[in-house]
Amino acid sequence: MNKLVLKIPGETNFLSKIREFALSFAEKMGFDEGALGDIEMAVDEWATNIIRHSYGEDPEFPSEKRIIEVEVNKLENGIEIVFQDRGKPYNPKNTPLPDLRKHVEERKTHGLGVFAMKQFMDELDYQYVSGVGNRIVLRKFLKRNY
Amino acid sequence: MSELQANLSEEDGIFVLRISGELDYKGVEPFRKALEDVFDKPDGLILECSGVEYICSAAMGVLIKYVNQSRQAGKKVVLTGVSDNDKIRNPINAVGLSKLVTIADNLDKAKQMFR
Numbered sequence: 194m195n196k197l198v199l200k201i202p203g204e205t206n207f208l209s210k211i212r213e214f215a216l217s218f219a220e221k222m223g224f225d226e227g228a229l230g231d232i233e234m235a236v237d238e239w240a241t242n243i244i245r246h247s248y249g250e251d252p253e254f255p256s257e258k259r260i261i262e263v264e265v266n267k268l269e270n271g272i273e274i275v276f277q278d279r280g281k282p283y284n285p286k287n288t289p290l291p292d293l294r295k296h297v298e299e300r301k302t303h304g305l306g307v308f309a310m311k312q313f314m315d316e317l318d319y320q321y322v323s324g325v326g327n328r329i330v331l332r333k334f335l336k337r338n339y
Numbered sequence: 340m341s342e343l344q345a346n347l348s349e350e351d352g353i354f355v356l357r358i359s360g361e362l363d364y365k366g367v368e369p370f371r372k373a374l375e376d377v378f379d380k381p382d383g384l385i386l387e388c389s390g391v392e393y394i395c396s397a398a399m400g401v402l403i404k405y406v407n408q409s410r411q412a413g414k415k416v417v418l419t420g421v422s423d424n425d426k427i428r429n430p431i432n433a434v435g436l437s438k439l440v441t442i443a444d445n446l447d448k449a450k451q452m453f454r
Binding site (some may be wrong): 202206208209226227230231233234237238240241245246303306308309312330 | 363364366393395396397399400421425426429430433434
């Protein structure tokens with residue numbers, strides 16, 4: 194199987210399903226435990242961002258339209274995970290990386306998710322399609338032992 | 340995949356909060372509540388995490404805040420069950436939490452830090 198698609202409600206109850214979906218695909222591709230953990234966290238963080246930021250802060254947005262579409266693609270040398278939602282624009286590339294010391298001093302508890310996503314994946318592309326929503330592409334490559 | 344569980348016990352006069360299950364965004368509020376409920380322990384506590392199957396960044400943020408509040412109140416928080424737990428070791432190191440929080444290799448060593 195080179196491609197699978199999951200359409201699922203954008204609710205926190207479904208976060209584990211989204212992680213399972215991406216992980217089971219990645220496992221079959223031969224990623225090691227450490228890389229699978231990286232993928233799990235990146236997928237979870239972005240799905241959480243959609244729920245909290247793209248959909249969560251818009252009470253006008255009808256619940257039946259709060260859908261997350263996740264597509265996993267097998268690349269020659271890795272995995273590509275594509276997220277699409279119908280919510281408000283949220284560009285992770287515009288989110289600055291946090292200073293962890295300041296995080297503690299200022300008692301902040303948010304802002305680490307995008308950092309984790311950038312840290313754990315090899316590539317990240319973002320696009321907002323007008324009238325459609327956010328589309329993000331995450332890629333992670335298999336490390337080869339030469 | 341399992342729901343978050345938090346169980347408090349007193350061992351050798353030291354409070355141990357055992358956390359297990361998934362700490363994704365759904366589990367963040369129960370985690371925050373579990374920590375708040377034990378904030379009154381005078382010396383602090385050990386957070387035993389060997390049963391944690393996943394930890395998201397928001398949960399790590401809650402932990403950072405709790406550790407900071409505990410320090411300001413003169414209390415100690417020691418994490419254990421992290422070093423051998425493949426599910427959470429990498430994210431905790433990557434986010435830098437291991438530099439901000441005291442982590443003991445095992446429960447016995449964590450208890451020694453309170454003696």
